[in-house]
Amino acid sequence: MPRLAFRDVSVRLGQKQALSGVSFEMQERRVAIVGRNGSGKTTLGRVIAGLQAPDSGQARVDGADLARDRKTALRSVGILFQNPDHQIIFPTVEEEIAFGLVQLGRSRDQAARETAEILARFGKAHWAKAATHALSQGQKQLVCLLSVLAMNPALVVLDEPYSGLDIPTRLQLMRYVDGIAAHVVQITHDPQTVRDFDRVLWLDDGRIRRDGPAAAVLPEFERQMRTWGGLDDLAHLAD
Ligand SMILES: Nc1ncnc2c1ncn2[C@@H]1O[C@H](COP(=O)(O)OP(=O)(O)OP(=O)(O)O)[C@@H](O)[C@H]1O
Structure with missing residues (x-):
């Protein structure tokens, strides 16, 4: 069970203090990150995945420093970006999936075997040779x-995985995610999905x-979002 620990993590991006002294420990199976546009959710996800080093403080998974120990970060945490077009780099589905496995040190043959296995497990063996650019957004998201x-x-960060998807595709992907054994940290604007x-x-x-628990935090979050949404002051949006 991965234990994620943030101690006083701060990140500055350009002129913006994206994270300020964030501390928490988590071991739960399903954790959601909510907040307004620009509140720091993606930055937090990138720190968890070891893609963004804190300017101060520490982020650890099972005791390993995510910013310093890239190998552990790569092995322990996967991240699914909001836009699959930012993630997919290979012309075919099997090459796309095999790439990460080769990065982890698998031989090409072993990577090809494991790629075939995962496609078969999700009933998508026939996608192996498919051209990634010709897939729909939902199909691309599933490939990612x-x-x-x-x-x-051990842990998967999902950054707004369902935005831009139609309802059946969203429900299908949500079912896939429900079924995975890994712990999930999901960034979302949609309280319904979490x-x-x-x-x-x-x-x-x-x-x-x-x-806190979803039942306590989400109603308060939605109330506050509606209150802010009722105001005509766009000062915060322009921040
Ligand atoms: N590369 C960057 N350079 C400068 N500022 C940045 C950069 N990336 C993000 N920011 C700023 O950092 C703040 C946090 O951004 P972040 O993407 O983490 O927010 P978010 O909560 O994921 O937003 P959204 O819901 O809109 O995706 C924002 O004010 C954003 O403008």
């Missing part, structure tokens, strides 16, 4: 998810505003 799952991470999660962190301006 399978690429991450093939690497068998209602039954074990824990919700609500970020506001780079800080944790609330942290």
Whole structure:
């Protein structure tokens, strides 16, 4: 069971303090990160995946420093970006999935075997030679998810995985995600998709505003979003 520990993590991006002294420990299976645009959710996800080093403080998974120990970060944490077009780099589905496995040190043959296995496990063996550019958004998102799952991470960060998908595709992908053994940290604007999660962190301006069970945090979050949504002051949006 991966234990994620943030101690006083701060990140500055250009002029913006994206995270300010964020501390938490988590071991729950399903954790959601919510918050307004620009509140620091993606930055937090990137720190968890070892893609963004904190300017100060420490982020650890099972005791390993995510910023310094790239090998552990790569093995322990997978990340699914919001836009699959930012993730997919290879012309065919099998090459895309095999790439991460080769990065982990598998031989090409072993990577090809494991790629075939994961495609078969999700009923998509016939996708192996498919051209990635010709897939729909939902299909691309599933290929990205399978690429991450093939690497068998203990923890998967999903950054807005369902935005831009139609309802059936979203429901199907949600079912896939429900079925995976890895722990999940899901960044979302849609409380509906994380209602039954074990824990919700609500970020506001780079800080944790609330942290608790979904049943306690989400109603308060939605109320506050509606209150802010009712105002005509766009000052915050222009921040
Ligand atoms: N590369 C960058 N350079 C400068 N500022 C950045 C950069 N990336 C993000 N920021 C700023 O850092 C803050 C946090 O951004 P982040 O993407 O983490 O927010 P978010 O909560 O994921 O937002 P959204 O819901 O809109 O995706 C924002 O104010 C953003 O403008």
